[in-house]
Amino acid sequence: MSAISDTPLTSSALSLRRGDAVRDLIAATRHLPRAPDGRPADLAEVARLLTRLALRTELFPAADFPTDPTRTTTFYRLAEDPDGGHALYVSASLPGRKQLPHDHTTWAVIAGIRGLERNVVYQRHPAPEAGRYILSEQAAVTVGPGDAVTLAPEAYHTTEIVGDTPALHLHFYGLSQERMVDRVKFDGPEGGVPVPVPVPTQIRHPVVSVQALRTWLQGVEPVAVLDVRDEAAYARGHLMQASNAPLGRLPWLAPVLLPAPGTLIVVADEDEAQDLAHAAAARLVRQGYTNVSVLRGGTRAWQAAGLALYQGVHVPGKALAELSRLALSIPEVDVPTFRRWQAEGRPVRLLDVRPHEEYRRYSIPGSVNCPTGTLALSVPALALAPGEILVVHCAGRARSLIAAQTLLATGLPHSVHALRNGTMDWERSGGTLAVGQDEALALPATSSYPQCARADVVRLRAGVPYVSAQTVAAWLAEPWRPVHRLDIREPDEFEAGHLPGWRNAPGGQLLHTLDAQVAARNARIVLVDWDGVRAPYVAAWLAAWARHDVALLRPDARALLQAGADFAPLRRVNDQAAPWIGPAALAAGLAAGGAAVFDVGRSIHYQDWHIAGARHATLGSLRAWLAQGHGAGLRIVLSADDSAHAQSLAAELRDAGHADVLALLGGNRRWRREGRPGESEGASLPGTEDAWRGPHTLRDAAARAAAFAEYVAWEADLPRQLADAGDDDWDPARAPAPPGAGTGDRHALA
Template sequence: MPTDEFEFIDASGLEALLLGDQRFALFDARDEGLFAKSHMLFACSLSLADLEARLFRLVPWQRTLIVLTSDEGDGMAARAARRCLGLGYTNLRLLRGGNQAWQRHGKSLFKGIHVPSKAFGELVEAHYHTPMIEAAELHGLMASGAKVRIFDCRPPNEFHRMSLPTARNCPGADLLSRVPAMVDHDETIVINCAGRTRGILGAQSLISAGVRNRVVALKNGTMGWHLAGFPLESGRSDLVEPVDPARLDGIRRMAANLRERFDIAVVDMSAWLSRAEGEPANRPLLLDVRGPWEYQAGHLPGSRSAPGGQLLQATDYYVAVRNTPLLLADDDGIRASITAAWLLQMGLRDVSVLDHRDIFSHMTESGTACWLPARLIPLVDTVDAPQLARDLEGGTTLVLDLGSSDDYYKGHIPRSRFVMRSRLAHSVPALPRLPCVTLVADDAVTGAFAAREITELYGAPVRLLQGGRQAWREAGLPMQTGLEDAVDPPEDMWHIPSSPLGGLDSAMRDYLSWEIDLAAQVAREPGTRYLVGDRPPASPRTPEAPTPANAAGSRN
């Protein structure tokens, strides 16, 4: 596939960018399943599957330098560049030789996803000596009736999938503002996640803030509990409720101490509002670290939902533009402060928090934001679930499922075919010919862009199922499980080890070993800036800059 319409950057130029202060994004354009097998440490996964739906959220300013990579010779980076160009992004570079050129440059490729964040968790544990409790010891304490309280710091959907007996759900950023008020002084607080990172950060957050109870992280989380032979529960929802604000004075003092220790600036609301109206290149990225349900109920214009615990666990999913200033928002001054303290120790240089007082009066937007301008979204016909059921019965439509392979495996529309958007050009022409095609997509934006592609490839009308797979289920229509009707392999995503597609017990053991070994592996990579436990240096507040001449590369 020709790439001469784009400029290149070589591995040495990319290394210079990683060591510098310029704002830029580095994206790997392959599907996440392939990305998870081997990728550059600071590359963010942005696959062709949902590029249009995610790009504007990740890169708000269209003149930001974007470097695209993939495997050498696969053409994915060039395809992604064309899509970026079609959305108005013009400052694009392709990494010459792709990921393999980075290896030839003497650098490493990494397995897994969210590697910088997970390596950070291991560094935190090593630096602070975060206390751990083994599954067998915790099980014994629970059986003996000891005063132990377990808090699962994952998002509610993960808690619902599997949880420890008696555990309550308190997402990571909420731990400090909720847990201390719920426990007696002599109770042991146990924080768990699925593996290691979030449990370590959650427990250490309470310890570093000054909570006086004994606080420990469950070693290896729910996976360690399961591998030790103890049962997990599923289907539970037990979210810890917010504490009365009148009872938070002591916790707010703890948060203030963290801000002082790490030199975290508090930005006045009027100062933010004036900056929000200025040049986009000079604005910080405004991240709302509250729960997604709180964000949907009401949020500040221009803010992006990034729940604090997940922001630390998967920083590269929420923050793709390196060296961009971050402004964290919440409604209590606690969640943003503790999240900012960890991000600074992770090596992000410019992180501040928004003054939370009177913040609700400025939350004039609600719902889930769509960052892509509506004028760029192709028009597509739609069909409702009952009509699609009749069309399937009559044999007049081919149904293609563009959702995740994990969701497809768990339940999909009978006779629908799982396809990966990155492989449409290969898979669609070989499919049976029917009068029309119906797409099932996780979001309407991705569905609309895929419909345009498939119309050209299939040569028949293409429409989108309103409400996707959920609308079909809510209509009381039958579902089918498994991958028997899948056209493409389930390489669209990284499958969690505890899932059937992830490998179960053997994969859990491999995952935990991989996570423990990360800290040593990342230390030699350019761009690593971990400052665990240290007061960060003064934050450079550099505006967006043009690409330096030695990093710009060439067209040949």
């Protein structure tokens, strides 16, 4: 049970209790003895367990399971195994709803929550005429609160909602409704010719209103909001608290964003009308998440309620930087002044604080790379001369502000400035950018005692504790509260050896893109390094969010380390794997005209390089393309940089009935490694708009300059947007307290 089970009920606590109760029911049912055909040997015991859950009526408020006036019955999914077993639903039915005699092809138990459902159970017998059957009545049961009816796989029944009030019932099946492909029904209770029952396509999930979600987000329980639209749509307007988890990438994003299966999750799309959010909720339930709801009306309903939506991506990290700039008066220098300093011969050192691969893509000539997360450890390697000025920059604003304040917090006795608007203003003022620069500040192998002592002061001022490995293990046992174990070193350090089960999240990018790493607010974040310097500074920044419990772990020098970059949960994809095709077979198919290849990776990567002849597509655009009859007679092959991504989407399409869909073994990386043809120009399927495109992706000089100006103005304006929205998390009166704050000297800790 969750740790909140004895607290007064709030709507979020109620949802968590419901998840606990559902999890207990499924676990108890799994442990029951089984008949030879795999069904529970004692369906009466399943009925007793289900009735006990149904009698907890407070767990099933009508607001979470509304009736739909356009449909006589709406089914809401609560649980389902990855293979479709142990499928539990809430049915919300209008008075008078009737169903003709039908079977389920699996065992079924129905228990009443509210209202009355009359069930008449039948047995089928062959009729004298071929292909016809006679039904004989076996029992009649009216299922109300405290009642249940059990149905064997071979049983048929009719249902009718009696009385004048809507009815709410629990339906528990041995197989999900979408997998009941052999069901049949009869036109009446006398029998006749069986007719196939269409597989349902509109299974819903519990809904949460805008007002309820806002209350949840102000509470103490961990709550995650997942916006499952593609990034381009997400960037046009989303909740500040929402992490972007596009539907096509959800199977392996979910374990990263939400490592605890009992976390309270709210899925959002634009308007809930296109079933995108409910499709994503289904995937999460099948992955074992037990507290999944959908935002009723989506982001449109949020905005219609007068609540703010935010444009762009990674807004929380940028907001933190801008609020810190105002609260701490972080020193900045504009590009003209910086150039004047250079022309005057003043001693100036320029550091590019972005990840190394981004620095190599484009950078200011003469800059040296040192990612934000390594700055505190790398200070001695700077070897700054007396009076030398240190200027740090990124592509825009946020990362350079974080970097400058981090350096000031180390007590560096030099002038430190953030280059205002970074490479964007450098270009706007007529400067050119270098491509392929490879000057990087060497990372010290060890830290000094003064560095560690300074870092510990930063940690203590931020209120961040050290915890033991035993404490972390105990936290991991809590199903409802996510624990993110993050190794904040650089990728090559992580690959050389890391603690098993920990994930690499280099510190600078973690601060910049926390919403892409941690979805739930009030999560636990545990950081580790091996030098005792970097993690305390990163932790102090994270603590300034006032949304998470942040802690540090001192790694045991005797701990067994794991080499390599792979993180197991990232590989989790659909349990039903799609068949693979090798590069040679695909090349032969393309040459013969019998295959079509689609790149399902991110469009920005597709533009850089893709398999020759491949078109770019998303799951949604591929579904629409195939539904229109395209691709008939062709073998459809999906590829991406990560072959697990392609495999996941291929499995989705095969599940939807498109049998000849394969995934390229090894993906684009293997194709390219084998020297097979690729290109950078290509076309996308209609409706394929997956990624937010930053100003740097524009090629026209005038459009690029205009986009730069618009972007930096938007970012600098974030504090005003937050103040206007009145979001408690970003109340200017509760300014963040990053490293160096609250010491009497905004630029130092001592």
